[in-house]
Amino acid sequence: MELEKIVLKWALKNAVDHDGKAMTGPVIAKVIGENPELKKDVRRIKEIVEEVVEMVNSMKLEEQREMLMEIAPELLERKKVEEKKLPPLPNAEKGKVVTRLPPEPSGYMHIGHGMSGLLNYLYAKMYDGFVWLRFEDTDPRKVKPEYYESFRRGYRWLGIEWDDEKNNSDDLELFYKYAEKLIKLGKAYVCRCPIERIRRFRREMKECEHRSQGVDENLDLWNRMLGGEFGEGEAILRLKGDMRSKNTVMRDPALFRIIDHPHPLTGKRYKVWPLYDFAVSIEDHVCGVTHVLRTSEFALRDELQNYIRELLGMSNPIYVEYSRFEFKGTPVSKRKLRALIETGIASRWDDPRFPTIDGIRRRGILPEAIKEFTITQTGFSYAKREYDWSLLFAINRRLLDPKARRLFFTPNPVKLLVEGSPKISVDVPYHPDNRELGSRKIEADGEFYISGGDFEEMKVGDVLRLKYLMNLKILEKKREHVRAEFLSREPMKNIKIIQWVPVDEAVRVRVMVPDILYINDEVNPNSLKIINGFGERAVEDVKVDEIVQFERFGFCRRDLEPEPLFIKAHD
Ligand SMILES: [Zn+2]
Known part of the structure; x- marks a missing residue:
């Protein structure tokens, strides 16, 4: 880009940002910042900038x-979320799209479920369609009542509204009816091989003797299975698929197995439970699902589910794949997260380092940020993608910035004594631009806490400004405190501005600072830090769940603790 155009770009940007009036200084700074090699031509740049700014x-x-x-x-402001659109769905007609949220209530909802739920919901909305919330709960050993609730709570928090709700466990009789139909068609058989033999034969592409049983014998065995005659692992109903298929899923997969364990919703009424693929095939038909949006790792199962439906004379939905939502350093695997709890690295499932929806909410991430992230970042491809948390944090920060109150917090505090300081009472706005957030009065009389970081950086003789309050000169620096002299109150140019808390008003504050759980597959030893410090008195009034910005520290959410405990979301 030629120089005039670069200058024009930054002059326009500066003007647009400042009600139509650009200023020479900031434009020069931007031009040189972007093109450091121009530094040697400052004089020429200045001439061009002056001319362009005037124009x-x-x-x-x-x-x-x-x-x-x-x-x-x-350089223009980014468009609003509502204007960003998901790519169109294939073969979708207004008013005819049906999607589903298909959680398995065998663990707490995590961000991957949330993003996938958002896609299914947003597409249904985009086409004035219908959304099911359907719990895939046909493994009684895994499902628990609290997990159902975790999904309902999480979806609601994300703003997802579903039109109807059901559980696969409601439909056991229906599943049995279709199973019988498959047996009568000669497409399913009861296999009584031990599990190891089944596995080995599937690997070796060999058929077992039960595959050639007649329909009557299979029906008799099936009814005995339902009648409770067999124990766990003594009999399964298998699909007659293709033992030589390249897709291992098609090698006579199990459709039903016996599980002798009470189910949280149906108790001990049923012991013969369908496997995932069978239940999903039937339920997608029952619910009239037109589009299945799901991650690519399920792709191999489409062939099986479609085959089951074809045998039963049902039509198939359209599958739309997207890459799995994974975040760097943050496993979503229940097994891995549980291990962190069992080893004491975390104590709860809503730990702010966890990818659970409860953990993310507790950290201070807004549901709107997750929605925008989902819409803008979803890749409709097979490629496995690992997202960086910083992308989500950047969106969250942009959403919080205009509405979060800004407060003073001094981490790792050090005392500052200002000699000759007048007693001052200042009215400090909670936000420099958003006056609706109001202001608070702070009284100061010469004794303050400042942050340990600012203390480290200052030198004797430095002139600094306590924000909104006064300018001072550092006289003496000791290990535990610093002494300064009052200079003046009016703001001075080009001096460092720091935050402060009057000693008389100081409120003890603890901040939990989460970081990623794993670095190169090893547990990050610094994944959670606690920072202590003092906040100004207004910190006491911050309500649980409010997210504030501690100036020059970061956005923090007030958590449920008697003493002010905050969780840092991000810078
Ligand atoms: Zn067998």
Whole structure:
């Protein structure tokens, strides 16, 4: 890009950001910041910038915006979420799309479930369709009442509304009816091989003797299975698939097995339970599902599910795949997360380092941020993608920035004594631009806490400003405190501005600082830090769940603790 165009771009940007009036200084800084090699030509740059700024300032704001849109659209504010659209669904008609949220209530809901739920929900909404919440709960040993609730709570929090709800465990009689139909068609048989033999034969592509049993014998064995004559592992109903198929899923998979364990919803009424693929095939038909949005690792199962439906004369939904939602350093596997709890690295499932929806909410991530992330980042491809948390944090920060109150917090505090300081009472706004957030009064009389970080960086003789309050000069630095002298109150140019808390008003604050759980597959020893410090008095009024910005520290959510405990979401 030639120099004039670079200058024009930044002049327009500066003007658009400042009600149509660009200023020379910031434009020069941007031009050189982007092209450091121009530093040696500062004089020439300054001349060009002055000329261009004058030209830009003679334009109307609308014209400036239009021109910026033309030459550097990336510098314009990002479009609102509502304007961002998901790609269209194949073969989708308005009013005819039916999708489903298909959680297995065998663990707590995590962000992957949330993003997948959002896709199914947003697509149904996009086509004025219908959404089912359908619990895939046909493994009584795994499902628990609290997990059902975790999904309902999580979906609601994300703003997902479902039109109807059901459980696969409601439909056992229906599943049995279709099983009998498959047996009568000669497409399913009761196998009584031990599990190891079944596995070995599937691997070796060999058929067992039970495959050639007649329909009557299979029906008799099936009824005996239902009648409770066999124990666990003594008999399964298998599909007559293709033992030589390249897709191992098709090698006579089990359709039903015996599980002698009470189910949280149906108790001990049933002992013969369908496997996932059979239950899903039937239920997608029963629910009239038109589009199945699911991650690519389920792709091999489509052939099986479609085959089952074809045998039963049912039509198949359209499958839309997207890559699995995985975040760097954060496993979603229940086994791995449980291990972290059992070894004491975490104590609860809503730990702010966890990818569970409860953990993410507790950390201070907004549901709107997850929604925007899902819409903008979902890749409809087979490629496995590992997301970086920083992308989600950047969206969250942009959403929080205009509405979070800003407060003073001094981590690892050190005392500051200001000699000659007048007694000052200042009215400090909670937000520099959003006046609706109000303000608070802070009284100061010369004794403060400042952050340990600012203390480390200051040198005797430095001139600093306590934000909103006064300018001072550092006189002496000791291990535990620093002494300074009052200079003046009006803001001075080009001096460092730091946060402060009056000693009289200081409120003890603890902040939990979460980080990723794993680094290169090893548990990160610094995944959770506790930082102690002092906050200003207003910190006491922060309500549980409110997210505030501790200035120059980060966005933090007030958690449920008697003493002010915050959890840092991100910078
Ligand atoms: Zn067998």
